[in-house]
Amino acid sequence: MSLFLWLASQLSSCWSNISILGVFLTVFTLLLDFMMRRKNWSHYPPGPVSLPFIGTMLYIDFRNPHLSFNKLRKKFGNIFHLQNCWTNVVVLNGYKTVKEALVQRSEDCADRPYFPAYEHLGYGNKSEGIVVARYGHIWKEQRKFTLSTLRNFGMGKKSLEERVAEEAGFLCSAINSEKGRPFDLRFLVNNAVCNVICTTVFGDRFNYGDEAFKKLLQLFENSLNEEAGFLPQLLNAVPILLRIPGVPQKAFRGQKAFMDFIDVLIDKHKETWNPAYTRDFTDAFLKEMEKGKAAEENGFNYNNLRLVTADLFAAGSDTTSTTLRWGILYMLLHPEVQSKVQAEIDKVIGRERSPTMKDQVSMPYTNAVIHEVQRFGDIVPIGLPHRTYRDTMLQGFLIPKGTTLITNLSSVLKDETVWEKPNQFYPEHFLDANGQFVKPEAFLPFSAGRRVCLGEQLARMELFIFFTTLLQKFTFVLPEDQPRPRQDGRFALIKSPHPYLVQAVPR
Numbered sequence: 368m369s370l371f372l373w374l375a376s377q378l379s380s381c382w383s384n385i386s387i388l389g390v391f392l393t394v395f396t397l398l399l400d401f402m403m404r405r406k407n408w409s410h411y412p413p414g415p416v417s418l419p420f421i422g423t424m425l426y427i428d429f430r431n432p433h434l435s436f437n438k439l440r441k442k443f444g445n446i447f448h449l450q451n452c453w454t455n456v457v458v459l460n461g462y463k464t465v466k467e468a469l470v471q472r473s474e475d476c477a478d479r480p481y482f483p484a485y486e487h488l489g490y491g492n493k494s495e496g497i498v499v500a501r502y503g504h505i506w507k508e509q510r511k512f513t514l515s516t517l518r519n520f521g522m523g524k525k526s527l528e529e530r531v532a533e534e535a536g537f538l539c540s541a542i543n544s545e546k547g548r549p550f551d552l553r554f555l556v557n558n559a560v561c562n563v564i565c566t567t568v569f570g571d572r573f574n575y576g577d578e579a580f581k582k583l584l585q586l587f588e589n590s591l592n593e594e595a596g597f598l599p600q601l602l603n604a605v606p607i608l609l610r611i612p613g614v615p616q617k618a619f620r621g622q623k624a625f626m627d628f629i630d631v632l633i634d635k636h637k638e639t640w641n642p643a644y645t646r647d648f649t650d651a652f653l654k655e656m657e658k659g660k661a662a663e664e665n666g667f668n669y670n671n672l673r674l675v676t677a678d679l680f681a682a683g684s685d686t687t688s689t690t691l692r693w694g695i696l697y698m699l700l701h702p703e704v705q706s707k708v709q710a711e712i713d714k715v716i717g718r719e720r721s722p723t724m725k726d727q728v729s730m731p732y733t734n735a736v737i738h739e740v741q742r743f744g745d746i747v748p749i750g751l752p753h754r755t756y757r758d759t760m761l762q763g764f765l766i767p768k769g770t771t772l773i774t775n776l777s778s779v780l781k782d783e784t785v786w787e788k789p790n791q792f793y794p795e796h797f798l799d800a801n802g803q804f805v806k807p808e809a810f811l812p813f814s815a816g817r818r819v820c821l822g823e824q825l826a827r828m829e830l831f832i833f834f835t836t837l838l839q840k841f842t843f844v845l846p847e848d849q850p851r852p853r854q855d856g857r858f859a860l861i862k863s864p865h866p867y868l869v870q871a872v873p874r
């Protein structure tokens with residue numbers, strides 16, 4: 368009995384120790400949380416009340432984020448703040464606000480948030496790729512190198528434009544072999560667009576229907592979906608969770624598989640490398656790497672080669688092919704627009720010759736249609752996150768250094784104060800009274816400023832050449848038994864059409 372009493376007293380004192388410890392820990396963590404959360408800056412943009420630890424994350428429905436954001440914009444205006452755990456986020460809406468950040472305050476807003484989760488993909492100090500690289504000299508070197516390498520492509524061989532035209536030809540043959548049956552364009556178009564990046568970066572293309580390519584697409588799609596989910600956001604906001612064994616592997620399975628695929632392509636490539644003869648982007652990069660220490664410091668190292676090439680794939684394939692799929696979808700829904708484009712093609716190019724970029728200036732209507740596809744398709748609705756590089760002012764609000772900025776490109780492309788019919792497909796947005804092509808300043812599908820899309824020139828070339836070649840050779844119609852395709856998209860970083868079937872009738 369006495370033993371029992373003794374035990375009980377020990378237990379209760381232990382228990383009270385635990386509860387004292389508990390109280391202490393709670394107070395301590397609340398204090399820590401209080402200190403980590405934003406200070407009371409004056410002139411900081413308004414926003415919802417944030418809770419300890421989770422900040423304002425509960426206000427966002429991660430399945431339907433745009434609905435939550437619409438509510439917040441109505442309540443707080445074009446510039447409001449959120450808090451992802453301890454990360455300060457400011458959301459920018461409307462042409463005026465977004466342009467001020469991207470163009471007038473371009474350098475102040477040119478940094479990217481740091482994503483600790485990417486360290487598992489080899490992201491480190493001198494290997495950050497381009498897309499999520501911090502603003503600084505390594506990013507500048509890599510961006511300059513990539514731009515000029517893409518631009519100079521050809522080196523006596525085929526120019527980039529010729530490659531695109533050639534691929535458009537392959538695409539048309541593949542569509543022809545569908546023999547007018549209803550089919551989903553997605554695989555063929557993805558394949559064609561991906562081939563442009565593949566030949567440029569790795570000097571090789573995939574045949575249509577290739578199994579390895581289908582696998583790549585699947586991996587890629589998985590990794591995009593993964594990225595947009597709740598778990599990665601949480602992990603980036605609270606990186607300590609990444610230390611839990613198994614968590615990063617589970618959260619980033621798709622991305623890891625995608626990187627493995629890139630590794631295979633690079634390794635194959637290195638085996639056949641001949642320094643005297645530059646075949647493609649990877650060769651040009653390997654050549655820079657040979658230049659020694661200084662080059663290494665500027666990001667020309669193996670780890671970064673993986674990340675830069677993965678970036679070019681990630682940023683350059685799905686974007687362009689999704690835009691083209693929106694384009695064909697709008698042609699199904701607006702056959703009268705399709706006929707007008709075809710009439711212009713017949714007049715300027717004819718039925719035989721391949722379209723070239725020179726034709727663009729004589730084809731204002733087609734050009735306007737392609738721009739309207741990009742505006743209305745609005746495929747990167749909230750752009751990529753930026754981060755303030757130093758304290759800055761936007762619309763009279765103070766945005767401290769290190770704040771994550773969401774530039775809502777959708778709110779620019781559909782800004783009611785700029786566009787005549789923001790929520791309709793209306794190519795006349797890009798035509799003046801004389802039918803000449805005009806480009807309103809609020810056309811920002813590629814964003815703007817220092818971080819503007821690096822592939823803009825290439826993307827425009829691809830859109831023009833693929834789109835005109837397709838409409839030169841085919842008329843796209845909705846199969847009789849098919850429902851009218853939906854105009855709203857599916858959103859996972861990129862807004863893409865719901866799957867639809869189409870019939871391609873040869874002209």
Ligand code: HEM
Binds near residue numbers: 500
């Ligand atoms: C229709 C097609 C495309 C659209 C709509 C598009 C859109 C965008 C947008 C909105 C951004 C974010 C800019 C910002 O942070 O403010 C971006 C960045 C980027 N894009 Fe594109 N893009 C397209 C095609 C391409 C292509 C074909 C390539 C590759 C050659 C490419 C490579 C990049 C890269 C590397 C970045 C990161 C730039 C940086 O952070 O410095 N994009 N793109």
Ligand SMILES: *[C@@H]1O[C@H](CO)[C@@H](O)[C@H](O)[C@H]1NC(C)=O
Binds near residue numbers: 433460749773781
């Ligand atoms: C961006 O703007 C669009 C259109 O105005 C809106 O529907 C969406 O909710 C906004 N998203 C964010 C993140 O503010």
Ligand SMILES: *[C@@H]1O[C@H](CO)[C@@H](O)[C@H](O)[C@H]1NC(C)=O
Binds near residue numbers: 491
């Ligand atoms: C990058 O380098 C700096 C200093 O050279 C160091 O303090 C920092 O921890 C490094 N970061 C990573 C992710 O390796």
